Amino acid sequence: MEIEEPWQVDDVHERVGKRLNEFLTVQRRPLASISPDVADLVDTVSHFVSGGKRLRAVFLYWGWRAAGGPDCEPIITAAAAMEMLQACALIHDDVMDRSDVRRGAPSVHRQFQAKHDDGSWSGSGADFGTGAAILVGDLSLTWADMLLLESDLSHTALARGKAVFDEMRCELMAGQYLDILEQARSTPGAESAMRVITYKSAKYTIERPLQLGAALAGGNPDVIKLLQTYGIALGQAFQLRDDLLGVFGDSATTGKPAGDDLLQGKRTVLVAQTLDRANSQQQTEFEAGFGKITANSDMVATMTGIVEATGARAHVEEQIDELTSVALSAAADPLLDATSSAVLDSLVSAATRRKY
Amino acid sequence: MEIEEPWQVDDVHERVGKRLNEFLTVQRRPLASISPDVADLVDTVSHFVSGGKRLRAVFLYWGWRAAGGPDCEPIITAAAAMEMLQACALIHDDVMDRSDVRRGAPSVHRQFQAKHDDGSWSGSGADFGTGAAILVGDLSLTWADMLLLESDLSHTALARGKAVFDEMRCELMAGQYLDILEQARSTPGAESAMRVITYKSAKYTIERPLQLGAALAGGNPDVIKLLQTYGIALGQAFQLRDDLLGVFGDSATTGKPAGDDLLQGKRTVLVAQTLDRANSQQQTEFEAGFGKITANSDMVATMTGIVEATGARAHVEEQIDELTSVALSAAADPLLDATSSAVLDSLVSAATRRKY
Numbered sequence: 001m002e003i004e005e006p007w008q009v010d011d012v013h014e015r016v017g018k019r020l021n022e023f024l025t026v027q028r029r030p031l032a033s034i035s036p037d038v039a040d041l042v043d044t045v046s047h048f049v050s051g052g053k054r055l056r057a058v059f060l061y062w063g064w065r066a067a068g069g070p071d072c073e074p075i076i077t078a079a080a081a082m083e084m085l086q087a088c089a090l091i092h093d094d095v096m097d098r099s100d101v102r103r104g105a106p107s108v109h110r111q112f113q114a115k116h117d118d119g120s121w122s123g124s125g126a127d128f129g130t131g132a133a134i135l136v137g138d139l140s141l142t143w144a145d146m147l148l149l150e151s152d153l154s155h156t157a158l159a160r161g162k163a164v165f166d167e168m169r170c171e172l173m174a175g176q177y178l179d180i181l182e183q184a185r186s187t188p189g190a191e192s193a194m195r196v197i198t199y200k201s202a203k204y205t206i207e208r209p210l211q212l213g214a215a216l217a218g219g220n221p222d223v224i225k226l227l228q229t230y231g232i233a234l235g236q237a238f239q240l241r242d243d244l245l246g247v248f249g250d251s252a253t254t255g256k257p258a259g260d261d262l263l264q265g266k267r268t269v270l271v272a273q274t275l276d277r278a279n280s281q282q283q284t285e286f287e288a289g290f291g292k293i294t295a296n297s298d299m300v301a302t303m304t305g306i307v308e309a310t311g312a313r314a315h316v317e318e319q320i321d322e323l324t325s326v327a328l329s330a331a332a333d334p335l336l337d338a339t340s341s342a343v344l345d346s347l348v349s350a351a352t353r354r355k356y
Numbered sequence: 357m358e359i360e361e362p363w364q365v366d367d368v369h370e371r372v373g374k375r376l377n378e379f380l381t382v383q384r385r386p387l388a389s390i391s392p393d394v395a396d397l398v399d400t401v402s403h404f405v406s407g408g409k410r411l412r413a414v415f416l417y418w419g420w421r422a423a424g425g426p427d428c429e430p431i432i433t434a435a436a437a438m439e440m441l442q443a444c445a446l447i448h449d450d451v452m453d454r455s456d457v458r459r460g461a462p463s464v465h466r467q468f469q470a471k472h473d474d475g476s477w478s479g480s481g482a483d484f485g486t487g488a489a490i491l492v493g494d495l496s497l498t499w500a501d502m503l504l505l506e507s508d509l510s511h512t513a514l515a516r517g518k519a520v521f522d523e524m525r526c527e528l529m530a531g532q533y534l535d536i537l538e539q540a541r542s543t544p545g546a547e548s549a550m551r552v553i554t555y556k557s558a559k560y561t562i563e564r565p566l567q568l569g570a571a572l573a574g575g576n577p578d579v580i581k582l583l584q585t586y587g588i589a590l591g592q593a594f595q596l597r598d599d600l601l602g603v604f605g606d607s608a609t610t611g612k613p614a615g616d617d618l619l620q621g622k623r624t625v626l627v628a629q630t631l632d633r634a635n636s637q638q639q640t641e642f643e644a645g646f647g648k649i650t651a652n653s654d655m656v657a658t659m660t661g662i663v664e665a666t667g668a669r670a671h672v673e674e675q676i677d678e679l680t681s682v683a684l685s686a687a688a689d690p691l692l693d694a695t696s697s698a699v700l701d702s703l704v705s706a707a708t709r710r711k712y
Contacts, residue, residue: 030523031530034555037537038530092494096487121540122647123621131452131536134490135529138448138497142525145501149518155511162505167386169498173491174387174394180487181393184477199390291478 006346007058009339010071012079016057019073019080020049023147040115041136044108045143048091049083051103055351056082056209062347063210063227066340067219074152078161078216081147082209088140089172089204095133096180097264101256109133141169153216161216168208175199182267190272194236197269201242202235206351223335230330230344237323238351240316243270245355247304248313253355259300265291270307270316277310324352362702363414365695366427368435372413375429375436376405379503396471397492400464401499404443407459411707412438412565418703419566419583422696423575433507434517434572438565440500445528445560447493451486452536453620457612465489497525509572517572524564531556538623546628550592553625557598558591562707579691586686586700593679594707596672599626601711603660604669609711615656621647629668638662680708 007013024046032039057079064075093099094107101107106114113129121128148165149158178196181187210231214224245254246261247270254260261268271290278286286306289299307313331344363369380402388395413435420431449455450463457463462470469485477484504521505514534552566587570580601610602617603626610616617624627646634642642662645655663669687700 027526031526034527034530035534035551038533041530041533088494092490096483096490098483116540119541122542123540127452127454128536128540130486132533134448134452134493135533135536137490138444138493139526139529141494141497142522142529146522149505166498166502170383170387170495171390173495173498174390174397177394177397177488177491178391180484184472184479184484185475186478195391 003342003346006343006350007054009343010061010065012058012061012076013054015073015076016054016080016083017050019076019147020083021046023077023080023143023150024049027143041132041139044111044136045084045087045140048087048103048108051105052083052086053354054083056086056205058347059206059209059231060213062340062343063213064217065213066210066227066336066344067214067217067223069213069217069219075213075216077151078148078153078213081144081151081165082212084140084144084147085169085172088137088144089176091133091137091140093176095130095137096176107133108136144169157216157218160218161212164208164212164215168204168212171199171208172204175201175204183265187267190269190276193267193269193272197239197243198236201239202232204235205238206235207231226330226333226335230327233323233326233330234348234351237320237327237348240269240320240323241352241354243268244313244316244320246270247307250355258297259295259304262290262300262303263293263295270312273312273315274307274310277312277315278306282306282310320352324348359698359702362699362706363410365699366417366421368414368417368432369410371429371432372410372436372439373406375432375503376439377402379433379436379499379506380405383499397488397495400467400492401440401443401496404447404459404464404496405439407461408439408442409710410439412442412561414703415562415565415587416569418696418699419569420573421569422566422583422692422700423570423573423579425569425573425575430508431569431572434504434509434569437500437503437507437521438568440496440503441525441528444493444496444500445532447489447496449532451489451493452532463489464492500525513572513574516574517568520564520568520571524560524568527555527564528560531560539621543623546625546632549623549625549628553595553599554592557595558588560591561594562591563587582686582689582691586683589679589682589686590704590707593676593683593704596625596676596679597708597710599624600669600672600676602626603663606711614653615651615660618646618656618659619649619651626663626668626672629671630663630666633666633668633671634662638666676708680704 003009024042028039028042031042060079060082061075065071069075090102091108094102095109099107100110109129109132112132113125116125116128148161175196179200182192182196207228210227211224214227243261246266246268247259249256251258257263274286275283286303289295289303327348328345331341331348336344359365380398384395384398387398416435416438417431421427425431446458447464450458451465455463456466465485465488468488469481472481472484504517531552535556538548538552563584566583567580570583599617602622602624603615605612607614613619630642631639642659645651645659683704684701687697687704692700
């Protein structure tokens with residue numbers, strides 16, 4: 001059975017959105033009473049978390065369900081914490097990458113920069129935007145752990161879950177640091193690129209949320225091991241798809257410019273594979289445009305052509321297929337109940353065949 | 357009885373330092389196993405928290421003791437959480453203010469920028485420094501709540517304390533936002549300056565840590581009210597002293613350039629008082645140098661002379677005296693035990709007569 005919109009099963013996507021709304025409405029009040037200006041920070045986060053695929057929340061929920069947890073409101077609150085953590089990660093990441101756009105709208109630091117420009121305030125609008133975005137991210141990080149701990153799960157469950165959550169947050173930041181470090185050092189090679197995406201994205205997006213859900217439920221060790229196999233494989237496949245979308249994605253659906261990762265000079269696994277396979281002429285042509293934010297569409301076309309011609313694209317598609325098989329057979333294991341099995345199966349497609 | 361070094365009573369300063377060290381040693385291991393490079397982030401925080409007055413930790417501890425809590429290790433761990441939160445606040449604040457120096461050493465973003473420059477890495481060293489410092493701050497914020505919750509206090513105590521801690525973190529970020537907003541808007545007037553310092557500094561440095569300690573101890577409401585009176589008055593006095601140090605402080609002891617707040621264009625209460633009292637010639641002369649990071653020492657001397665000549669300095673000293681009296685009489689209340697009373701009394705001097 002293939003479920004078309006697995007994030008809708010048990011209304012997880014919608015209920016998480018509703019919970020985030022309720023939570024932020026409560027948080028808004030004391031902050032607005034300090035000053036109406038401060039309410040802008042809350043409203044920015046409200047708007048930010050109204051978008052997104054909520055994959056991490058969905059994986060947390062199905063980690064819980066697969067490990068035997070019942071559908072209930074407390075787990076929705078815990079799932080909402082994932083989206084708040086993700087808000088912090090993206091908002092701070094956009095500052096670090098100087099990204100202009102996120103989820104089809106101006107990134108948070110650009111929104112505050114625009115406020116500065118509109119008001120003709122003194123000082124640098126860019127600095128004001130950066131400062132505000134750092135604080136909005138800090139608030140989101142704070143709210144993430146508040147949500148988890150306010151989830152009305154038992155103390156024992158929360159103690160098990162908090163340990164995973166803490167590890168997850170630290171790994172995420174470690175992965176983001178490795179990312180900017182490897183970009184700065186221009187470290188070549190698929191191995192270092194894979195290490196970055198393992199921590200920055202693969203574990204953080206799928207393995208850890210699943211594991212956190214399962215830990216909260218206190219599932220049996222065999223199920224937890226199974227979810228881990230599924231999560232690691234799918235997490236890597238998810239990220240490799242991200243690499244492909246960053247180069248070949250349609251800007252109308254990704255909300256980012258065509259070839260964005262190439263313009264940004266992101267040393268993804270796909271790029272590492274390309275350079276490993278390129279002959280010297282291809283290497284020269286590729287490096288001429290790579291990381292040049294001002295590269296024109298011809299240069300982008302040349303680079304994407306090389307990714308294609310070297311066979312790097314096909315190779316990454318193969319890797320995705322292999323990882324997908326591992327995840328699918330884990331999802332089919334009879335240890336899992338039928339619903340969890342079907343949803344986890346469908347989430348494999350959702351995470352690897354997505355268009356944005 | 358005046359205690360000369362109140363932060364040393366019960367060895368709080370030293371024990372908090374030891375606890376921070378132990379905690380970070382444990383945190384270092386899994387992160388170093390991802391990559392030795394990531395260990396740099398932990399080492400940066402270790403070095404950062406080895407300095408500082410640890411005032412917030414000391415106030416948390418004495419809030420706990422004054423409310424009847426016994427000396428014990430769990431409360432030292434909770435107190436250590438205050439220093440980790442402060443690390444996040446300062447590291448992110450320095451990014452926002454583009455400060456070069458903190459605690460007599462290069463600020464965290466400058467340290468990472470130097471690493472980038474030393475390695476002749478690609479891209480902007482300043483951007484790399486900013487990115488790394490955002491992540492180091494995020495880790496510190498994460499570690500702050502881990503420390504509080506790992507403190508081995510009872511669930512009931514932690515539930516009471518967590519609520520205060522959450523409010524405190526949100527207020528801090530709100531205060532920091534108001535700060536950058538008021539600077540950008542160049543909002544004049546002592547009232548808005550006072551609102552900024554109330555949230556960004558006064559509540560956060562003294563009132564909230566005291567209240568958090570007392571909440572963890574579950575003290576009686578009269579004692580908590582007393583601590584609040586003490587905390588608000590002393591917090592404001594503390595911040596006004598900060599304003600004076602930012603203009604008149606000796607750079608050898610503050611670790612910041614002479615007249616730093618004037619060069620930075622910080623609209624402190626002291627500056628607001630100065631402008632309120634200045635005649636038009638003084639205003640013109642003051643505004644000529646204010647916020648000009650390149651102002652020479654003559655311009656700084658002119659500005660500090662105006663702060664003095666308008667009577668703003670004397671007025672702020674008077675305000676400090678009044679607030680100090682309020683705090684001292686709260687500390688002398690017979691509701692408090694003799695030791696807490698003596699320490700809180702001495703902390704008034706420490707916070708208001710300090711030289712850095």
